[in-house]
Amino acid sequence: MAHQTVGHVSADDQDGPLADCPDSALVPPGREPRCPVDITLAALGGRWTPLVLREFLRRGQATYSELSAALPALSDKVLSDRLAQLTSAGVIERHRIPGWPPRVRYVLTSQGRALEPVVRSMWEWGMAQRNTRRRSHDPSDTT
Incomplete structure (x- = not known):
């Protein structure tokens, strides 16, 4: 069996879901991404963003206070920045709850x-x- 290296694309996979983006789809930072992987990274980019998203996947919805309590660090x-980013990417929606004090x-x-x-x-x-x-740090592991 031949060993495939990372980045090797067989003739069968050239049009598959992990096909390389054409150079025209790769854009410098600050511009709207067009490559599918780049689009996903733009939505999930930044430290903490995947963990904020994980909380939404667990809950479906949350208030700022609930998220702050779930992610105390x-x-x-x-x-606030991550919520704005995820809202802008269409991953979450912001709903204002009527009443006083205003809640979201x-x-x-x-x-x-x-x-x-x-x-x-x-x-x-x-x-x-x-x-x-x-396992690599456990001296008692003999496997």
Whole structure:
């Protein structure tokens, strides 16, 4: 069996879901991305963004206070930025609740729900890496 290197695309895969983006789809930072992977990274980019999304996937909706309590290491400024980013990307929607004091509830959109397999894959890959690291640092492990 021949070994395939990372980045190798067989003739059968050239038009597949991981086909290379044409050069015209690759744009410098600050411009609207056109490559599908770049579009996904733009929506999920930035430290904490995938973890904020994970909270929405677990809950479906949340208030700012609920998210802040669920992610206590996250500063208010970063949480506000990430909520704005996810809203702009169409991943969540911001709903103002009438009354005083004014309250806001953020709700996961269908586009946001469609990211569940992405986050699940990130979780599974991370679990495998964590387990591999634990085994490599455990002197009693003889496997």
